[in-house]
Amino acid sequence: MRFDIVTIFPGFFESVFAQGIVRRAQAEGLVEIRLHDLREFTHDRHRTVDDRPFGGGEGMVLKPEPLAEALEALGIQRKQGNREQGTENRKQESEIGQRENAGLSTPSATADFAQDDKEKRGTRVILLSAQGRVFTQAVARELAALDRLVLICGRYEGVDERINELYCDMELSIGDYVLSGGEPAAAVVVDATMRLIPGVLGNEASGEFESFGAADAEIDVDVEGVPRSQHGAGGLLDYPHYTRPAEFGGLRAPEVLMNGDHAGIRRWRREQQLKKTLKNRPELLEGAALSAEDRRMLEALRDKGK
């Protein structure tokens, strides 16, 4: 999968993408990350990328021309029908976002966007923005199925809205807070997306056994190397993990994890997933894939007041 990042601070990403799994995924050719310095697409002596906002007010706005030139150099074309098409795409995005916020299921990545020409289906142009659809593991899963993401990092007060209208498929927010720039958000989107690409974590399903992962029913049971003593997370949070030493800081690791009883381990981990989700993110239980046994455990946890 290829990621193209358009930014005025390409240096921001140097160490971010030079470590751990993302470095290895690049070395193994599973992921390619290209950085594009927006200032390379300016034509004045000062390499100006920003200007004052129409209508007045605080701050500066990223000018449309260098961004348009950068995107076109990446093979991204202006949308046909321009404003109407852009509005239609954003309307679909907004409906999907509203369904997600209401905990309802959403159409798959391929159905998400109005663009239906072949080349476009594999590429999404994303504007990082606090005003966007919220980035979740479900969105990361959709994006990981694509061939290429083009990520635009805003700065200052943001990006001239016509770039969004003319070139972008979606606005994506990494959470309800305001960053100084889109770079940390782009790094988050690349990291969370690329670890769901088959092969990146070394075993195809392991991403599904983590917090927010898919349900058992959605996971190929024959995937090699997956310890079947686990459950697919089914939208729940992960269970707690322990390693040696067995005794630390006066606390002993749970006995059940050390006695080799795989059914017992599976049951304990599932109960812990339910317990942690109930305590920290109870709203996730609404959309979680729960078995009859899960519901019984949940009832018992609620009765115990945990």
Ligand code: SAM
């Ligand atoms: N005026 C904008 C607003 O109130 O929504 C905030 C602009 S912010 C200072 C500058 C840039 O940071 C944005 O253009 C966007 O690219 C990025 N950014 C800020 N918060 C973000 C978030 N929660 N998710 C993704 N990108 C964000």
